[in-house]
Amino acid sequence: MSAPLKVLISGTGFAGQGHADAFRGAGAEIVGIVGRTPRVVEEVAEAGGIPYAGTDWDAALAACQPDIVSIATPGGAHYAPIKSAIAAGCHVFCDKPMTESAETAVELRDLAAARGVKTAYAASFRYTPSVLHARQLVAEGAIGEPTEIECISHFNLERAIPFGWSHRREQGGGRLNNNFTHTLSIACALVGDRILNIAGEVRDDLGRAPIVEGVHNFATRRNFIPENLEDPALQWGESNVEWSYTVMAQLESPLADKPVSVLFKHGGLVPRFHEDHIVVYGTAGAIYIKGHYGSGQLFHYGADKQWQAQALPPEIAAGMPEVAGETELCWHYLAREFLRDIQGETVAPYPTFAEGSRDQKIIERLRQNRSWTDVTDLG
CATH class of the missing domain: 3.40.50.720 (NAD(P)-binding Rossmann-like Domain)
Incomplete structure (x- = not known):
């Protein structure tokens, strides 16, 4: 060996x-x-x-x-x-x-x-089990030709999370960089990777965050939220990135004659009422997945006009890494595919720097907020 x-x-x-x-x-x-x-x-x-x-x-x-x-x-x-x-x-x-x-x-x-x-x-959240299942169902024609996708999420992040890289554009922060990149990858995985058109609006509805020393691990940053946010000695850092966005896209799909319309709606600081979800609609049905990255239960709406929970196919279950946590599972899946490719094995296409650089181009366009049409002169 x-x-x-x-x-x-x-x-x-x-x-x-x-x-x-x-x-x-x-x-x-x-x-x-x-x-x-x-x-x-x-x-x-x-x-x-x-x-x-x-x-x-x-x-x-x-x-x-x-x-x-x-x-x-x-x-x-x-x-x-x-x-x-x-x-x-x-x-x-x-x-x-x-x-x-x-x-x-x-x-x-x-x-x-x-x-x-x-x-x-x-x-890498395109590798959650339910997204892989949905991709298989769409490819098999379970919803007819795909027509629309909606990706809805509300994170209700604490506004007092200590100031750090996530608050600054030049450090790679912002919800487009750290949420939209995943949902865009999921949408492309479901129906096709060629993005035809994009439009959107972003909003910084945070403004500032407290500066706190000692924060090292992104996963535990909430533990450092100051107890007294009114303390006059507390210092504050300024956010210069978006915490909410609404994006529309059109994707070319080999499974449909017309472009697939996609809505990405994310509120980083607002609470959810219903569950976050991803839905793929088609000419003959729909697929609903619970969770902002599609890691929850999958439901299919078909000829019987009922939403039916679907079990994960055994072949998909057998191929999933045995690890806790959706983030960790997706890292394991992609790392495995990457190693196999380097070693000369045949693997399915996975996201590369081609997709990464494309995403950065799209994010910069969206941050310009040039999608509005002024209608104030229409009466």
Whole structure:
């Protein structure tokens, strides 16, 4: 048997540890991890049984000689380590957003293609079991020709979550970067990857957030919300990204004669009344999936005019990684596909830097808020 592929991780938080587990689960060897703070990266490496820990990315590349790098930091910190890794001939697995701008994302896409390295872009919730099931049903004609998709979510995030990268555009923050990337990938997985038209509106309805020291892991940031938000000594940081968006798109589908209309509606700071959901409508039925990323129960509406819960097909269930957590499961699935592709196996298409750079272009267009039509002169 050939030696396992070697992976170097960038990032020590929730995503970094999750990526390490995903690649290990797929059979790779985690040879090193890099972070900003010496104490933190050393603790994470020791806890995870990772032999190399450091704070200098280029030194880690030279010392570890990885086959693959896994980029698990906020999007604003992706460009430099990815560029160095490509130059070193490494394959790159990158969490979303790909970078902080379309310009840098396109540059990295082109550099990877020129260097001949493979890339994976972890807009990965397209791999939840129910989304895979829905994709199979749509392909089998269970709803006729697909006509519409709606992706509705309301996260009700606490407004006092400590100020950090998620509040700043230049650091890869915003709900388009960190929510829309997933739902767009899901819609493309369901009916077709070619996006024809896009329009939308974004809104920063947060404004500011408290500055709090000690926040390291994105998954535990709520634990650092100050008890007294009226404390005059409290400092505040300014948000410059969207916390809500409404986007419409048209996707070309090989399963339909006309473009499929898609509505993406996300409120990051508002409460939900009914469940978040994804629905695919067609000329002969519909598919409803509970959950903002389609990870809940799937229902089919068909000729009997009734919504019927559908069991997950055994072949899909058998192919799912045995891991808790929807985020972790999807990382495991994509990491497994990426490794198989690198090793020369035949795999289904997965998101790459082509999709990642496309998404950054779309996000920049949407943030311009140029989709409005002034009708004040129409009476």
